[in-house]
Amino acid sequence: xxxxxxxxxxxxxxxxxxxxxxxxxxxxxxxxxxxxxxxxxxxxxxxxxxxxxxxxxxxxxxxxxxxxxxxxxxxxxxxxxxxxxxxxxxxxxxxxxxxxxxxxxxxxxxxxxxxxxxxxxxxxxxxxxxxxxxxxxxxxxxxxxxxxxxxxxxxxxxxxxxxxxxxxxxxxxxxxxxxxxxxxxxxxxxxxxxxxxxxxxxxxxxxxxxxxxxxxxxxxxxxxxxxxxxxxxxxxxxxxxxxxxxxxxxxxxxxxxxxxxxxxxxxxxxxxxxxxxxxxxxxxxxxxxxxxxxxxxxxxxxxxxxxxxxxxxxxxxxxxxxxxxxxxxxxxxxxxxxxxxxxxxxxxxxxxxxxxxxxxxxxxxxxxxxxxxxxxxxxxxxxxxxxxxxxxxxxxxxxxxxxxxxxxxxxxxxxxxxxxx
Numbered sequence: 138x139x140x141x142x143x144x145x146x147x148x149x150x151x152x153x154x155x156x157x158x159x160x161x162x163x164x165x166x167x168x169x170x171x172x173x174x175x176x177x178x179x180x181x182x183x184x185x186x187x188x189x190x191x192x193x194x195x196x197x198x199x200x201x202x203x204x205x206x207x208x209x210x211x212x213x214x215x216x217x218x219x220x221x222x223x224x225x226x227x228x229x230x231x232x233x234x235x236x237x238x239x240x241x242x243x244x245x246x247x248x249x250x251x252x253x254x255x256x257x258x259x260x261x262x263x264x265x266x267x268x269x270x271x272x273x274x275x276x277x278x279x280x281x282x283x284x285x286x287x288x289x290x291x292x293x294x295x296x297x298x299x300x301x302x303x304x305x306x307x308x309x310x311x312x313x314x315x316x317x318x319x320x321x322x323x324x325x326x327x328x329x330x331x332x333x334x335x336x337x338x339x340x341x342x343x344x345x346x347x348x349x350x351x352x353x354x355x356x357x358x359x360x361x362x363x364x365x366x367x368x369x370x371x372x373x374x375x376x377x378x379x380x381x382x383x384x385x386x387x388x389x390x391x392x393x394x395x396x397x398x399x400x401x402x403x404x405x406x407x408x409x410x411x412x413x414x415x416x417x418x419x420x421x422x423x424x425x426x427x428x429x430x431x432x433x434x435x436x437x438x439x440x441x442x443x444x445x446x447x448x449x450x451x452x453x454x455x456x457x458x459x460x461x462x463x464x465x466x467x468x469x470x471x472x473x474x475x476x477x478x479x480x481x482x483x484x485x486x487x488x489x490x491x492x493x494x495x496x497x498x499x500x501x502x503x504x505x506x507x508x509x510x511x512x513x514x515x516x517x518x519x520x521x522x523x524x525x526x527x528x529x530x531x532x533x534x535x536x537x538x539x540x541x542x543x544x545x546x547x548x549x550x551x552x553x554x555x556x557x558x
Contacts, residue, residue: 180402182423182454185369185489187224187260188217189459193496193517193545196284198228198265199276203237205244207251214255216515217495219538220531224369225252226260226458226491231289231354232271242361249367258369260458260491262406263355263390265289266376266383267502281552285503290351295386303350355390359397368401370423372458375406379415388416395419406458410447424448427459429493430470434463434481445486456489457482461512471510471554473497473522479529492530497522497545499553511544511553522555 192209195201217225234241252259268286269275270293278284294300355373362368371394377387387405394403402422407413413424426444431437441457448455460482462474475492482490493501497513500506514521514530520539521527528536544555 180369180400182370182402183488185224185258185456185491186222186483187226187258187458187489187491188220188222188495188514189491189493190217190225190227190495191498191501193498194279194547196279196281196501197268197276197287198230198289199233199271199287200279201228202230202233202241202244203277205247207247210248210251211255212519213496213515214251214257216519217257218255219536220514220527221533222495222530223256224258224260224489224491225495226262226372228262228265228375229358231264231351232276232287234354234357235349238357242357245358245362249362249365252367253365257367259367260369260372260404261358262372262375263358263394264351264374264377264387266374266378281499281506281548286501294351295383298385301350301386301389302352351386351390352393355393356397359394359401363398363401370402370404371398372404372406372425376408376427377405377412378408379412384415388418391416391421392418404456410444410455413453414451420451421453423488424451424453424455425458426455428457429459429461430464431460431478432464434478437463437478438481438485441482441485441487448488454488456491457485457487458489458491459493460490461493469554471508473512473514473526475514475526476523476529479526479532483532499544499548506552509552509554511555516541516545 190213191198192201192204192206192213195204214225229245230241249259251257265286265288268288270291271287271289275285275287359371363371373391373394374383374387377383391403391405394401403419404421404423404425405413405416406427407425408427410424410426413421413426424444424447426440428437428440431440437460444455444457460478462470463477464470465477468474479492494513495515497511497516500508500510500512514523514527516522520541522540522542524536524538524540527538528534542556543558544553546558548557550557
């Protein structure tokens, strides 16, 4: 499939369209008319059954894309389909795009082609608020004891609006050399004449844009992939919260995406429901909320019902885009137990859900990893940590699959609460 978007009249983005979203509330089929500032064809936003996807041995988004493996992607997307999952939420990497834009483009091309072939829709995340600042050492650290999630972009960039764009206009400053990227290059270990990985970076991209700024990164993605059939929606940032400068950054990048899209739904990885209404230029097309570890299944059901009512007030679909298990034991609250929530969520009133995470791996955030938390379903060989979890997620009690209730063999024995070989 050609990944370049077609040319369009710039006035198209001002024409409203209606997306029909159907979901169940109190066992009755409800149809919501969701008005978004976009055009052309509808995208199915309900029902969505998904998972959060980070490759098994990647500890952050940079590592996802630096070590991207087409065979691994195909294998893992097929594993998602075994669980009757039709969507994957995954992180892109501004820092890797900054390092190697041509390699990043080829790899995203491959991922979308694989998704289309395997019947999976993709919910990409452009930016990430969680984790440590993206230094070169942190981006590439693969020691399970010290590796960490990295935020994207860095706090330095978010705090300096002149670095939100690589252009010489709109208040941005700098030159092709050191310019507005000097600090970013130093943070990434790219200063002092060092070379970018793989192909390096041209002075301008194929659209005539200067490289490097978050704005250009958003424009690149929406211009190239915004009309791709495998794209479910685009998430601007994971958990931006309400910190003033980060919120301003998220709003600006949302507006950039809106200016370049046709009918691509835009969303934000809001941890709490109320944060969804902080965006009005444009409004979000899909609301999100996260509830990874509710105390009980009943609390999850109550929160989903509140989410349904909140979203209905705003005529929006709503997705639960992160969940794991109840905090109740057994067997151990730091081990996977998706069966504790899967049926509740499948029968609940939200339009979609994404569990964390498809692949079995140590916790994403270091503080959770220090507690020995491990989450996920599949080992790299296709066996599962828990057959009961896999069956509950698939909604299929007859699913026949190998079980291995041990932590991944490549992890140090002392890292998680799971048994070792």
